[in-house]
Amino acid sequence: MKLSVPYLGMLHLAYARVLRNLGVDVILPPKPTEKTLNLGTKYSPEFACLPFKLTLGNMIEALDLGANAIFMPGGTGPCRFGYYDAVQDQILKSLGYRFTMGSAENPDCLSDMLHLMKRIAGFRTKGALFKLFYFILLRLSCLDYALGRYFSAKPREAISNEADRVFRESIQLIDSSLSFPGLLRARLKVSSLFRKIALKPGVNPLRIGIIGELFMTVEPSANTGIDMRLARMGIEVWKSVWLSDWLNDRFRFKPFTRNQLKLSARYAYPYLRFPAGGESMESVGKTVLFAKRGVDGIIHIFPFTCMPELVAQTILAKVQRDLDIPILTLIFDEHTTQGGVDTRVEAFIDLLERRRRSRSSPMAAPPERG
Amino acid sequence: MDLKVGIPRGLLYYRYFPLWQTFLQELGCEVVLSTPTTKEMVNRGASVAVSDLCLPVKAYFGHIMSLRDQVDLLFVPRYVSVEEDAYMCPKFLGLPDMVASTIEPLPPLIDYLINYKGWKKMTEPQFYEKVGTLFSRDSGKVKRAYQKGLEKQKDFRRLQQKAVSFEEALALSLSSPGRAKGQGKGNAGQPKIGLVGRPYYLNDPFLNKGLSGKIEAKGYRVVTTESLTELEVDRQISKLSKRVYWSFGKEMVGSALHFAGDPEVKGIINLASFGCGQDSFNWEIVSHHVKMMGKTPVLPLIFDEHWSDGGLLTRLEAFLDLITRRERQNRKEKG
Numbered sequence: 001m002k003l004s005v006p007y008l009g010m011l012h013l014a015y016a017r018v019l020r021n022l023g024v025d026v027i028l029p030p031k032p033t034e035k036t037l038n039l040g041t042k043y044s045p046e047f048a049c050l051p052f053k054l055t056l057g058n059m060i061e062a063l064d065l066g067a068n069a070i071f072m073p074g075g076t077g078p079c080r081f082g083y084y085d086a087v088q089d090q091i092l093k094s095l096g097y098r099f100t101m102g103s104a105e106n107p108d109c110l111s112d113m114l115h116l117m118k119r120i121a122g123f124r125t126k127g128a129l130f131k132l133f134y135f136i137l138l139r140l141s142c143l144d145y146a147l148g149r150y151f152s153a154k155p156r157e158a159i160s161n162e163a164d165r166v167f168r169e170s171i172q173l174i175d176s177s178l179s180f181p182g183l184l185r186a187r188l189k190v191s192s193l194f195r196k197i198a199l200k201p202g203v204n205p206l207r208i209g210i211i212g213e214l215f216m217t218v219e220p221s222a223n224t225g226i227d228m229r230l231a232r233m234g235i236e237v238w239k240s241v242w243l244s245d246w247l248n249d250r251f252r253f254k255p256f257t258r259n260q261l262k263l264s265a266r267y268a269y270p271y272l273r274f275p276a277g278g279e280s281m282e283s284v285g286k287t288v289l290f291a292k293r294g295v296d297g298i299i300h301i302f303p304f305t306c307m308p309e310l311v312a313q314t315i316l317a318k319v320q321r322d323l324d325i326p327i328l329t330l331i332f333d334e335h336t337t338q339g340g341v342d343t344r345v346e347a348f349i350d351l352l353e354r355r356r357r358s359r360s361s362p363m364a365a366p367p368e369r370g
Numbered sequence: 371m372d373l374k375v376g377i378p379r380g381l382l383y384y385r386y387f388p389l390w391q392t393f394l395q396e397l398g399c400e401v402v403l404s405t406p407t408t409k410e411m412v413n414r415g416a417s418v419a420v421s422d423l424c425l426p427v428k429a430y431f432g433h434i435m436s437l438r439d440q441v442d443l444l445f446v447p448r449y450v451s452v453e454e455d456a457y458m459c460p461k462f463l464g465l466p467d468m469v470a471s472t473i474e475p476l477p478p479l480i481d482y483l484i485n486y487k488g489w490k491k492m493t494e495p496q497f498y499e500k501v502g503t504l505f506s507r508d509s510g511k512v513k514r515a516y517q518k519g520l521e522k523q524k525d526f527r528r529l530q531q532k533a534v535s536f537e538e539a540l541a542l543s544l545s546s547p548g549r550a551k552g553q554g555k556g557n558a559g560q561p562k563i564g565l566v567g568r569p570y571y572l573n574d575p576f577l578n579k580g581l582s583g584k585i586e587a588k589g590y591r592v593v594t595t596e597s598l599t600e601l602e603v604d605r606q607i608s609k610l611s612k613r614v615y616w617s618f619g620k621e622m623v624g625s626a627l628h629f630a631g632d633p634e635v636k637g638i639i640n641l642a643s644f645g646c647g648q649d650s651f652n653w654e655i656v657s658h659h660v661k662m663m664g665k666t667p668v669l670p671l672i673f674d675e676h677w678s679d680g681g682l683l684t685r686l687e688a689f690l691d692l693i694t695r696r697e698r699q700n701r702k703e704k705g
Binding site for chain 1: 420448459460472648
């Protein structure tokens with residue numbers, strides 16, 4: 001069995017090495033490029049969302065490399081994501097590819113997921129699988145942790161590119177640890193590495209929250225790597241969805257006690273009382289949370305025709321008015337270019353900087369409310 | 371004085387109105403319905419809505435804006451799911467919140483949810499019980515009102531399944547005291563065109579630009595998604611590798627496959643919104659299976675607020691011409 005999973009942020013770093021160590025033949029196609037997207041777009045329905053097109057392109061490239069099993073988590077809605085597996089299966093089969101599409105029919109249901117991975121990894125007991133799954137999730141959480149530290153260190157680093165170097169080193173450390181104690185040691189090492197980065201004193205960087213649909217905010221090939229580029233521009237990036245937390249929230253079994261979905265739901269309540277699928281709840285809730293914690297602006301990212309995020313966008317218009325927080329909405333499709341995104345993001349940053357200056361100067365301070 | 375409850379003539383009105391109206395009237399409310407959709411309404415809705423939202427939601431906003439000054443309460447329920455294996459569109463899940471954050475000022479909304487799935491379950495009887503407590507303390511009265519509404523609703527759906535048009539089915543089911551009787555238009559021998567779409571597209575003559583009338587004028591009989599029973603839809607859906615998990619999506623895919631297998635149906639027309647997320651997938655499934663099943667021609671029509679009458683006619687005529695030519699060819703081959 002030659003297994004391939006479409007790219008999703010740092011997911012491949014979390015599972016590939018572990019599964020290979022177990023003897024599973026993992027096929028990692030080249031990182032998604034414009035060619036991948038063009039391939040995906042060619043065979044996708046016109047109004048399918050960008051993640052669908054990218055993952056389809058990914059699958060085609062993997063199948064061309066000889067993969068014969070593809071894992072795509074399924075679902076039962078209400079977001080379209082849950083139906084990806086069925087439609088992609090149909091499209092690929094009609095293109096003449098022969099393979100098995102493994103999908104957990106229902107991502108809420110851990111037993112389905114375990115059964116599937118058991119089949120793929122060839123485990124005998126459920127316990128071993130359980131441990132494997134937990135381990136991959138822990139690795140993912142460590143990777144997310146390193147990325148979070150990077151986002152906070154990057155705008156403050158004294159020596160240029162110090163944070164990037166440490167981040168790369170951290171990724172390698174985590175990637176090479178294949179046991180629970182090893183992973184714990186790696187995580188402690190990552191923490192101390194980031195602590196050792198020399199920081200510029202008295203820096204108060206602009207803070208931008210990136211909210212929106214999971215795939216688009218996590219996968220660099222889908223969002224033109226906007227989070228990293230913002231960080232390199234000296235901006236502190238806060239993200240609303242982290243892949244490890246997202247997975248944790250969606251499973252019935254919760255390895256981590258923190259629940260970002262519940263947290264978001266609490267903050268979103270005045271605006272959105274029921275999750276409209278996808279990451280709509282996180283988008284609204286985290287915007288309120290970020291605004292309360294003093295973020296300067298929000299960038300809302302989602303693919304064209306995304307249903308849940310359109311609900312969120314409609315509601316965010318009111319949040320924006322109520323909390324006086326600038327929101328830039330970036331809608332991505334296969335025609336989006338980095339130049340177009342940059343122009344808008346740079347203008348947005350200018351606006352935020354001006355806003356901050358006018359707030360800090362006593363002349364333009366907003367009048368106290370009696 | 372009776373409380374005035376406003377119901378926007380949009381979205382789920384086209385499916386659940388008999389139940390809503392009967393229930394509210396039985397409890398002594400005055401039901402105020404917005405006027406049929408007009409261009410001005412859609413424009414007003416579109417001017418406040420996010421640009422990528424679909425046309426029916428924009429029209430719905432317009433209906434609410436035209437209604438909000440005339441009523442004490444607005445009926446905007448949150449339909450999450452009406453069955454255990456399917457959701458509504460995500461836009462219905464957030465509909466009351468979208469309305470509340472887009473249109474201001476608003477009268478209070480009746481925005482309880484109906485949900486048969488997972489988190490925060492609330493069945494339909496529970497929903498009506500809860501709405502009933504707003505108007506009456508007599509729980510027996512609320513229950514009777516719901517029962518009566520349910521009968522009307524069943525009558526209405528039964529008529530629709532007999533291919534009676536929406537307006538007629540609505541009028542008949544609401545006016546007759548007992549079981550309403552009615553018959554579909556057209557005679558049995560006429561060739562049929564299958565219209566596949568959501569209730570609010572099939573039945574709003576403004577949104578669909580009077581499509582069914584235009585088809586009937588060309589001598590065809592129109593059968594719609596709504597003329598199928600749940601069982602018929604289910605039979606088709608169970609053929610798929612994975613069940614479609616949207617209620618209306620299921621109906622659409624099921625009816626398209628049903629029409630494709632019906633030799634009397636000469637063509638299938640699919641009505642969808644520009645940028646409809648569900649339909650991008652539903653249509654992919656439908657076109658794949660219809661292609662495999664046989665030769666029924668399909669025409670996808672995508673609607674938005676810039677859609678013109680002329681464009682529709684051109685495409686419709688071309689499609690019907692194609693069907694006629696095909697029929698002639700088939701006859702030649704046979705004899």
